Amino acid sequence: MENNTVRIVFTSDWASIRKFAPVMEEDPAEVYGDLKEDLAAADLRIVNLEIPLCDGSTPIIKSGPALWGKPESIASLKVIPFDVAVCANNHTFDCALPGYASTRKLLKENHIVPVGAGDDITEARKPFIFEKNGIKIGLFTLSEGEDMMGAGIGKPGVRPWEVKILADEIRERRKELDVILVSSHCGLEYQPYPSFYVWETFKTLAEAGADLIIGHHPHVPQGMTHFGKCKAFFSLGNFVFDQKEFFYRKTGFYLAIEVGKEGVASCEKVPYRIRERSLKKLEGKEKEEFEILFTKLSAPLANEKTARQAWNAVLAYNGIEGYKEELKRILAKYESDPKGAAAMQRNRLTCIQHSTQWLDGLTRIADGNIDDVPEEYLNMVKEYMTRKVDYE
Secondary structure, three states: OOOOOEEEEEEEEEOOOOOHHHHHHHOOOHHHHHHHHHHHOOOEEEEEEOOOEOOOOOOOOOOOOOOOEOHHHHHHHHOOOOOEEEOOOOOOOOOHHHHHHHHHHHHHHOOOEEEOEEOOHHHHHOOEEEEEOOEEEEEEEEEOOHHHOEOEOOEOEEOOOOHHHHHHHHHHHOOOOOEEEEEEEOOOOOOOOOOHHHHHHHHHHHHHOOOEEEEEOOOOEOOEEEEOOEEEEOOEEEOOOOOOOEHHHHEEEEEEEEEEOOEEEEEEEEEEEEOOOOEEEOOHHHHHHHHHHHHHHHHHHHOHHHHHHHHHHHHHHHHHHHHHHHHHHHHHHHHHOHHHHHHHHHHHHHOHHHHHHHHHHHHHHHHOOOOOOOHHHHHHHHHHHHOEOOOO
């Protein structure tokens, strides 16, 4: 029988750092735990590569930590093997152009296609095109270009936050592609609900003709919604990425996608827990609890009004004290590390995830309604920001 579909897996943030670095050195496959066989069985395997793989000799000064992994950890990407590495994210240029250039070379030598970054804006915008079983698939990328990492004319960087240009590209390529996927690295970290500008952006890209939009960067799972026929997942959470002991930073899911000539035939969430040395697929009661959580996360994203209310709950949790504390941190840093402080403050002004948090929050404080949010949404934010790991 002729196969008329293509199976794709899309996984989020991968980084060979912290506790996972020595695990990969011992056994490149161990970090994937009981997910490995399912990941390997796909026709096309995509990962968001969250770091450069280089010697770490050229770290940049930025608002947050500069991260990199050893080049040898490419073995852990090959073991699946991943076919595509999304580089449109806020850590790709943590070791400047030399770090990215060596990473790109390493990926290509190991038959992994880098997408979403480049020596200039033309290369950074270039989508990945894949054809199998007569089905033509396009993967487009978008990133906030945090810490001034957006590519430009003659300037290396990642695919920047140029929503209208990407929407126009999608409309144009819709004529020749059967399936259009969008990978978007965006949004405020660690929150259960997406920033409202992300919701608006995903709606715009869906209306332009995207079939499936996949968000990452918040490092925690968020919900999804439908914009017409397009499914939009706002954050998959972490993948192979070791973070602190907060429960939701150690919970994530990947997407198992079936596509055909008519678009996305199915899209299954596969949730997992991030353990000390590897990932573990959620089964039984844990999976049921995740599905209940995902339903709660998705509910307010169904329309503009409640999506905005959910974002307002994020702002309310930060509150007046939160804005004061962040100002204090930046001012204190100027005393010990003026360059680092300047990078932090610049990022608050130029990166949309931070600038919208400040502008929207300060506006609500000035209007006197910062605390006027649905209690259930605020409680979800509190849970995300405080719940610690409670499993062995």
